[in-house]
Amino acid sequence: MKMSIGQTIEIIYLDKAGKITQRKIEVLGIRNGRIRATCLNTGAPRVFLASSILSWQPVAEKRYA
Numbered sequence: 001m002k003m004s005i006g007q008t009i010e011i012i013y014l015d016k017a018g019k020i021t022q023r024k025i026e027v028l029g030i031r032n033g034r035i036r037a038t039c040l041n042t043g044a045p046r047v048f049l050a051s052s053i054l055s056w057q058p059v060a061e062k063r064y065a
Contacts, residue, residue, distance in 0.1 A: 003035070006027065008061075011023060012056070014052045024039075025039055030050075
């Protein structure tokens, strides 16, 4: 599976302080091992190091009948 721009994903991330967090993000850009994204938990723009993402999966889109 490949992460792509515009995709909403859920990540498990290890931050600089060694804290593990789980969050949903919308990917805005990917370059040089960095992922620019909007954190959907806080609404804030963030940059994540790809090497610090422990796990990720696409978020299933909600479909309405």
